[in-house]
Each structure stands twice: as C-alpha cells, then as structure tokens.
Amino acid sequence: MKKVLAFTIPTWSAMVVNSLIGITDFWFLSQISKNYMSIVGIAYIPFSIISSLIVGIGIEANRTKAKGNPINFWYILIFVLILSSSLSILAQGFSHYFLFFTWDNPMYKEIKTYFSIICYAIIPTSILYVCTGILRGKGLPKKTLIFSFLAVILNFFLDFLFIKTNLLGNPLTGCAIATVIADSLVAVIYILYFMKKRFVDTSKMDIRKFVTNALINSTEKLFSVSTLQVISNLFIAKISVMQASIYFGLDRFFSPLLLFSYSFFEWVLYSKSKGIKTSNSIYLIYFGLLVVYNSIVIQFMNLDSIGLIYSCIYVVYLFIFFIERTLVANFFAKEQGKIVNYVILSKNILFLITLFIVSNLDKLSLLSFGVVNLLFLFGEAICLMVILQKQNKHLKMV
Structure with missing residues (x-):
C-alpha cells in the first residue's frame, strides 16, 4: 500500500x-x-x-x-x-x-x-x-x-x-x-x-x-468518459436551470476525487510494467472516501431531494469509473488498447442514442440522465472485466 x-x-x-x-x-x-x-x-x-x-x-x-x-x-x-x-x-x-x-x-x-x-x-x-x-x-x-x-x-x-x-x-x-x-x-x-x-x-x-x-492510447481518451462528458453537457443544457446547476456543481466539487482515478490509472500502468501487486483495499478506501466526501458536499450545497438522490447515483458512478480506469490500464499495460477502443466506442454510440431518444420523449431530467449514464458505464466495466478474465484464464491454461 x-x-x-x-x-x-x-x-x-x-x-x-x-x-x-x-x-x-x-x-x-x-x-x-x-x-x-x-x-x-x-x-x-x-x-x-x-x-x-x-x-x-x-x-x-x-x-x-x-x-x-x-x-x-x-x-x-x-x-x-x-x-x-x-x-x-x-x-x-x-x-x-x-x-x-x-x-x-x-x-x-x-x-x-x-x-x-x-x-x-x-x-x-x-x-x-x-x-x-x-x-x-x-x-x-x-x-x-x-x-x-x-x-x-x-x-x-x-x-x-x-x-x-x-x-x-x-x-x-x-x-x-x-x-x-x-x-x-x-x-x-x-x-x-x-x-x-x-x-x-x-x-x-x-x-x-x-x-x-x-x-491507440489517445483514441481511447478521445472515446473516454471525459470527452463523452463534454458532449453530454449539450444534453444537460436542455434540462431545468436548477437541475443543471446541481449537475455542474457536483461535477466541480467532485473533480479532485475524479482525478484520483486517473492517477491510479498511471499507477496501474507503472506497477504492471514492474510486476508490482496492488492491494484490493484501495477500492474500499476510495469508496469510503467518496461516501464521506458526499455527505459533506450535500450539506454544503444544501441539496433538495432530487439533488440528494443524484449525488448518491454520482458516488456510485465515480466508484465504477475508478474500477473502469483500472481495467483500461490493465489492457494498456498489455498493449491491447484496441480492444478498449472498440468497447468504449460501442458504449458511447449506444449511450448517445439513448440520450437522444430520452430527450425526444421529453423524459430527460437530472435523475434520468444519471441513471442512464451509470448503467452504460456499469455495462462497459462488466464487458471489459469479462474480456480480461477470459484472457487471464487462457494464459493460465497455456
């Protein structure tokens, strides 16, 4: 540790x-x-x-x-x-x-x-x-x-x-x-x-x-969550000003913890190249930090019921994003960035199509955006995890 x-x-x-x-x-x-x-x-x-x-x-x-x-x-x-x-x-x-x-x-x-x-x-x-x-x-x-x-x-x-x-x-x-x-x-x-x-x-x-x-690494960044978030902001602009302010406020306040996922990404690249093992306790520590920090932000921003629910969704989202960055780093350490690009590009296309449909049905809100965003990131993480496990299993058999 x-x-x-x-x-x-x-x-x-x-x-x-x-x-x-x-x-x-x-x-x-x-x-x-x-x-x-x-x-x-x-x-x-x-x-x-x-x-x-x-x-x-x-x-x-x-x-x-x-x-x-x-x-x-x-x-x-x-x-x-x-x-x-x-x-x-x-x-x-x-x-x-x-x-x-x-x-x-x-x-x-x-x-x-x-x-x-x-x-x-x-x-x-x-x-x-x-x-x-x-x-x-x-x-x-x-x-x-x-x-x-x-x-x-x-x-x-x-x-x-x-x-x-x-x-x-x-x-x-x-x-x-x-x-x-x-x-x-x-x-x-x-x-x-x-x-x-x-x-x-x-x-x-x-x-x-x-x-x-x-x-290949840059292409992944182009397809990654950070770029997708920029495009998603165009959809956020369509919801109420009050809900949009909650979205941008939480995004700004949680940016330091979000950046930790990127720093851990760099560590995984370094440690995998050096053959250093990482304790799984880092995930529990990070999740605990998210929960404690969220309770402070809720009080500071004086969030209403919608803001409270979205902040909880966002905490889960950030935790899954932390795991997703770890999985992506594992692929990059093996020089298999193309696999990641295919998975992320497919997810992004489906995500944007879904947002477009929800927006046209006049169902787009802060909570609906949060749920859709969370589900697609979760699906991406599961997909990458399954591929990685199959690769590791194949290597053990060989």
Missing part, C-alpha cells in the same frame, strides 16, 4: 494543482464579467477534444519507461512538436467549423477569438505530457508536482499582468496568451531539467511501435 500511495498521491496532487490553472483564469475573468466564464467554458469544449489526441503520448512514455525500454527523447520531442503544431494550425484554420455549435451564439466572435489563441497551448502541452510520462515511468511522480506548482504560479502572474491590468486591451485575449506563455515556459524548463539531470536518452528505440501505441 505504501508504494501505491507514494506514487498515486504525488501524481494526483499534480493533477489537482493543474486544475487550479483553470480556476485562476475563471477567478480573474469573473471579476470583469460573468460572460467571460461562459465564453472560456464553451471554447474549451472543442479544445478538450482536440488536445485528447496527444494525451496518449504521456501514457505510452510512462509504460515504455517503466518497462525499462529506451525512449529517444529528441525523436519523441520532434514527433510531438510536429503533431501538436499541425493540430494547432488545423484548429485555428478551421475554428469556424470546430465551433459549429456556437454559430447562433451572440458571443460567437469572442469565443472564436479565445479558441484561435488557446489552441496553440496544445504545442507546449504535448511536451509536458512526454516529460511527465517519463518521470512517472522512472518512478519520480513527486517531481511532476513541482512543475505543476510552477505552472500555476506562472499562470497566476501572467493572468494578473494580462487580465487584471488589461495590458493587451482585451481580457479574453490576455487570458489565452497567458496560458500559452505559461505552458511554454514550463515546457522549456522541463527540457532544461531533463538535460541537467541527464534524463535525455538518445538510445535507439522502436519509434513506430511507440507512436502506434500512443495513438
């Missing part, structure tokens, strides 16, 4: 700290206009989907390094720079089409302006994924926490400079530029740190295998 916590807590903490960057942006912008928060939130919908295409690079860097396989740092760096630059240019060039769902929005011009700048944050972000993945694969997740704090501090300073003082004459433009500059500075510092510590490996590696696995 000590090894689990020693790895997951720093990784989790770094993820939580990174989330503070978005909170910092919202805090500065909200002091000027509440509309700015909406503009940033809407612009991040396509940005999140596009940036998910490079997440798999960090996952593969973790797995490859944990297995002791060589990673030619400069080869990978050149690859991610070419890929991320292409995505950024593509995003800006076709920003009008990426923002198709905002064409009728009176703030479309502001949304497009922010998106056209923030899309270039994909470039330094890709470098951050590579560096954090390598450090986690080397068993040094605590180092990533330091860089996360540095990113928050730089972003806060630049937000103050560009938003609070309105140095550029446009708070939204200043906010986007602040994010791009802060991420770029941290990326440069990461590279310099790697060079100083001699973490820059120039050994020969199977670059084709690395890229293939990274793209």
Whole structure:
C-alpha cells in the first residue's frame, strides 16, 4: 500500500494543482464579467477534444519507461512538436467549423477569438505530457508536482499582468496568451531539467511501435468518459436551470476525487510494467472516501431531494469509473488498447442514442440522465472485466 500511495498521491496532487490553472483564469475573468466564464467554458469544449489526441503520448512514455525500454527523447520531442503544431494550425484554420455549435451564439466572435489563441497551448502541452510520462515511468511522480506548482504560479502572474491590468486591451485575449506563455515556459524548463539531470536518452528505440501505441492510447481518451462528458453537457443544457446547476456543481466539487482515478490509472500502468501487486483495499478506501466526501458536499450545497438522490447515483458512478480506469490500464499495460477502443466506442454510440431518444420523449431530467449514464458505464466495466478474465484464464491454461 505504501508504494501505491507514494506514487498515486504525488501524481494526483499534480493533477489537482493543474486544475487550479483553470480556476485562476475563471477567478480573474469573473471579476470583469460573468460572460467571460461562459465564453472560456464553451471554447474549451472543442479544445478538450482536440488536445485528447496527444494525451496518449504521456501514457505510452510512462509504460515504455517503466518497462525499462529506451525512449529517444529528441525523436519523441520532434514527433510531438510536429503533431501538436499541425493540430494547432488545423484548429485555428478551421475554428469556424470546430465551433459549429456556437454559430447562433451572440458571443460567437469572442469565443472564436479565445479558441484561435488557446489552441496553440496544445504545442507546449504535448511536451509536458512526454516529460511527465517519463518521470512517472522512472518512478519520480513527486517531481511532476513541482512543475505543476510552477505552472500555476506562472499562470497566476501572467493572468494578473494580462487580465487584471488589461495590458493587451482585451481580457479574453490576455487570458489565452497567458496560458500559452505559461505552458511554454514550463515546457522549456522541463527540457532544461531533463538535460541537467541527464534524463535525455538518445538510445535507439522502436519509434513506430511507440507512436502506434500512443495513438491507440489517445483514441481511447478521445472515446473516454471525459470527452463523452463534454458532449453530454449539450444534453444537460436542455434540462431545468436548477437541475443543471446541481449537475455542474457536483461535477466541480467532485473533480479532485475524479482525478484520483486517473492517477491510479498511471499507477496501474507503472506497477504492471514492474510486476508490482496492488492491494484490493484501495477500492474500499476510495469508496469510503467518496461516501464521506458526499455527505459533506450535500450539506454544503444544501441539496433538495432530487439533488440528494443524484449525488448518491454520482458516488456510485465515480466508484465504477475508478474500477473502469483500472481495467483500461490493465489492457494498456498489455498493449491491447484496441480492444478498449472498440468497447468504449460501442458504449458511447449506444449511450448517445439513448440520450437522444430520452430527450425526444421529453423524459430527460437530472435523475434520468444519471441513471442512464451509470448503467452504460456499469455495462462497459462488466464487458471489459469479462474480456480480461477470459484472457487471464487462457494464459493460465497455456
């Protein structure tokens, strides 16, 4: 258990700290206009989907390094720079089409302006994924926490400079530029740190295998719950404002515990590559933490009966999501990400079709959404578990 916590807590903490960057942006912008928060939130919908295409690079860097396989740092760096630059240019060039769902929005011009700048944050972000993945694969997740704090501090300073003082004459433009500059500075510092510590490996590696696995990992992220949640928000917008506020409120308050699932995902990749066993008690601890935290959130938000029921459904959902991430990590550790992609894509298609039907029948509510969301995630987890058990049984027979 000590090894689990020693790895997951720093990784989790770094993820939580990174989330503070978005909170910092919202805090500065909200002091000027509440509309700015909406503009940033809407612009991040396509940005999140596009940036998910490079997440798999960090996952593969973790797995490859944990297995002791060589990673030619400069080869990978050149690859991610070419890929991320292409995505950024593509995003800006076709920003009008990426923002198709905002064409009728009176703030479309502001949304497009922010998106056209923030899309270039994909470039330094890709470098951050590579560096954090390598450090986690080397068993040094605590180092990533330091860089996360540095990113928050730089972003806060630049937000103050560009938003609070309105140095550029446009708070939204200043906010986007602040994010791009802060991420770029941290990326440069990461590279310099790697060079100083001699973490820059120039050994020969199977670059084709690395890229293939990274793209498969990214595809899973594209089909995953996080991207699906972004699309689901379009359905949530159709329910009552009061129920939607409960949904977004719980989503925001539970985000730290949700991030723990992703940090444990990184641990499973690392531990499976190293042959380290994980105690099942972590599941009981996590569920207990969810229940206790939920009781606090219920009191803090002063939820009504509908909110109370949904919060309980959401707790079960988060616990199953924790299990689902563990199962997915097991497949990734075996380099079998394609299986996961097929299962998740099938589930997502059926889930969205179901939401569309429920919405057209005027039966869409916070509770109906919660139940449908929970049932489909449960079905996905069961499917992955059955496939994994069959594989393990086959290996034992062999």
